[in-house]
Amino acid sequence: MNDYLLQTVCLTKIYGKQKAVDSLSLNVKKGAIYGLIGRNGAGKTTFMKMISGLAAPTSGEIRLFGDDATRVYTQQHRVGALIEAPGIYGDMTAFDNMRMKAIAMGVYNRDKINELLDLVGLLETRSKRAGKFSLGMKQRLGIAMSMIGTPDMLVLDEPINGLDPQGIIEIRGVIAKLSREYGITIIISSHILDELSRIATHYAIINEGRLIQELSKEELLDKCSECIEIKSDSVKEICIALEEMGCGDYEVCDGVTIRVNNCCDRLGEINMGLARRGIVINGISLKQESLQDFFVNITGRAAE
Amino acid sequence: MSGMINLIKMELFRLVKSKGTYLTILFVVIFSFLLFMMSSSFGEQSKANMLEEDNALYAEITEEEEHIKSGGIGFVGVDFTRDTDIKFETIVHSFLSSGVFLIFCGIFAANTVCNKYKCGFQKNLSTYSNKKWQLTASENIAVLAFTVTEILLIVFILLIISVFYFENFRLGSAANIIKYMGMQAVLYYAFATLIMFIVEVVHSKVAGITVTCLLSMGFGSFFFNKLDEILKLNNFLVTQHTIVYNAKMLPIAFDGELWGTAATVAICSIILYNIFSAFFVSSRDMA
Structure with missing residues (x-):
């Protein structure tokens, strides 16, 4: 039926x-x-x-x-x-x-x-x-x-x-x-x-x-999922550190921002890990992409 | 078929509930009264002039009447005073053939069609999306109902005023009056279908009302006269086969040829303009 x-x-x-x-x-x-x-x-x-x-x-x-x-x-x-x-x-x-x-x-x-x-x-x-x-x-x-x-x-x-x-x-x-x-x-x-x-x-x-x-809705929530957003000028060093910490699912945005899509429950650990490696960061926070952001991103990519 | 009946019920409900209906009726009443008073006023004036210059002025009035009837600006073609020996059927004939009351018919038709688009109510009728011609047909019923009401109202008001106004009220032939009213109702309705067609095409109430006024006042005759001059058809004048011409020239007493022509023009117009309207409505999206 x-x-x-x-x-x-x-x-x-x-x-x-x-x-x-x-x-x-x-x-x-x-x-x-x-x-x-x-x-x-x-x-x-x-x-x-x-x-x-x-x-x-x-x-x-x-x-x-x-x-x-x-x-x-x-x-x-x-x-x-x-x-x-x-x-x-x-x-x-x-x-x-x-x-x-x-x-x-x-x-x-x-x-x-x-x-x-x-x-x-x-x-x-x-x-x-x-x-x-x-x-x-x-x-x-x-x-x-x-x-x-x-x-x-x-x-x-x-x-x-x-x-x-x-x-x-x-x-x-x-x-x-x-x-x-x-x-x-x-x-x-x-x-x-x-x-x-x-x-x-x-x-x-x-x-x-x-x-x-x-x-x-479930798929959308999944796509608008949480991520850790790290702002720093030392993007390269952070990427290496994240790989070492087993948080390899990340993306670099606009040259100073890194979004880590997995390891969202390890924010403190990541912060400590970066500090131990002497990497200076300007900010680290837990973010959730809103429907608005998701829509803008996806239509922006579609327009390209 | 049940859909069509439902739409007709809806349009009749709209007719009864619409402010425009009552406003138009009010203007019909006021105009009937005003025109009667104007005719009696002209009559009084003519009578005063005729006391001085007898036959010459009477001849002028007769020529004036012919000019008006053939397509001049549409005031009623007969003047009278309280003691005028005139039958009521002549009054009915003069008023209904003046062309003035065609204006209200056209305005109502333009309003009926345009309001539906202006407010977007047709968006609620998507169940008729594959039978859009029914929307046009049902509107016709409402316009026909209004037209008949208008004719009845005009004659009723004239009757009331005449009974009290004339010293020696004479009805004339009631049969002639009734048949004439019926034939004029058909012609008025045909006029309304023309206006509905125009408004369906251009979706403009202004266009519909402008055309209504111009045609009712006889401006169409200039165009058709020119057309006849160009076409030069044998024994056929386009001018004499228009709705407005027939509405204005129809005699009150039955004349086979003239009434036959009027009926043919009216019926053909009703059929053609409805087909054209249905075609335009069907070929367009509802919203």
């Missing part, structure tokens, strides 16, 4: 001469919270538009819920999406906006709409005109609207854009709850990588329309 809710095969989108998405193939497992990471213009939104059915691919295949690629449109109703800004009528209330979409999908149910509004914290303001909402409230309404029809997969394009810290925490809670309690598979993109790292279970790093890397 195919565990993948979404599979794309060489998905490509070209606008004029611009290749926005370039042969992107990825697989999203059922129940995952799949984070898409990439710079502005990397192709994340275009990719999300294609899998939500809002944009037609130039070439490639999309397989939804294990179904044949030619039947993707029959499964579109099982995908809810919030792409860029929420599409809401400003002169209608939150409830009426939800009702409109529900009517269009043939699933109008007053209680269900109220339940969704309550889930995103907008039940009390359901009779307020959506045009008067703050950005955060509009984002939450957009999420609620994407939930109409009880989709099996949600595609959320930067849902925490423009939110204050409290709003970010609330949305994070909603997303986690949707995954945990409703079992919904979520594809989410964000620039706030640290936020993404708190909720995503899988990641895809996209750059210039291409998939650079696809990895699980």
Whole structure:
């Protein structure tokens, strides 16, 4: 049985001469919270538009819920999406906006709409005109609207854009709850990588329309692992000393910094060892590469 | 088919809930009233002038009326006073054929299409991504509903005012009035589909409203007259086969040839512009 809710095969989108998405193939497992990471213009939104059915691919295949690629449109109703800004009528209330979409999908149910509004914290303001909402409230309404029809997969394009810290925490809670309690598979993109790292279970790093890397949270943690960072002008001597101490997994960065990837539990020992050899160092500390650093490094290498 | 029905329900819901609908209706009401008052004011003035110069001025008014009807700036072509012996069907004919009320139809159509793109609501309708023509078709139903409402409202307001205004109110032929209203509703709706097509292509409410005003006021006739001069087709004038011309020149009493032409122009326009709109919508991404 195919565990993948979404599979794309060489998905490509070209606008004029611009290749926005370039042969992107990825697989999203059922129940995952799949984070898409990439710079502005990397192709994340275009990719999300294609899998939500809002944009037609130039070439490639999309397989939804294990179904044949030619039947993707029959499964579109099982995908809810919030792409860029929420599409809401400003002169209608939150409830009426939800009702409109529900009517269009043939699933109008007053209680269900109220339940969704309550889930995103907008039940009390359901009779307020959506045009008067703050950005955060509009984002939450957009999420609620994407939930109409009880989709099996949600595609959320930067849902925490423009939110204050409290709003970010609330949305994070909603997303986690949707995954945990409703079992919904979520594809989410964000620039706030640290936020993404708190909720995503899988990641895809996209750059210039291409998939650079696809990895699980465990693999990412492994790659963003701890290291000992030594700053010194005597790089050569330190390298020899590290080899002698059995800490041969290191890399020299920018001529004065050495990162030791193993032996992270021997920081004190390394410090003593260098001192005994009379090697002057300017600093030694335990560092963990953040998701941000990892992303910058990897996209920087990809750009090369 | 159930998808189409759901979309129609959604569009009718939007029609009822949209502020634009009520604003447009309000302007229709105000304009109906204002134009009636203007016509009676012109009538009073003409009557005063005619007391001095009888036939000459009356001849001028008749020529003026023909000029207006053939595509001049669209005010109603009949003036009256309280004691004018005029049937209500003539009032209905003058107002609905003036071209002024086409403007509201066009504005509503432009607004309906453009608002959807402006606010991005169509992003919520991805389930129709392989049936985008249904989105256009459902909007048509809402615009048709508005058009019929507009015609009914105009005639109703004119009726109320006329009953109280004229000393000797005469209805005329109710059958003629009803049939004429039906035919004008079809022509108005055809006009609206043209505007919807323009807005679908350029995604600009300004363009839609500008074209609405220019065509309603008769500026299209200059272009089509020139076209006829160039084409020099035998027994066929493009000018006489446009929506606005037929809306303005349609007689209230049934005339087989004229009504047949009007119906053909309206129906062909509705079909063609809807096909073109559906084509453009289907060939584009939804977001």
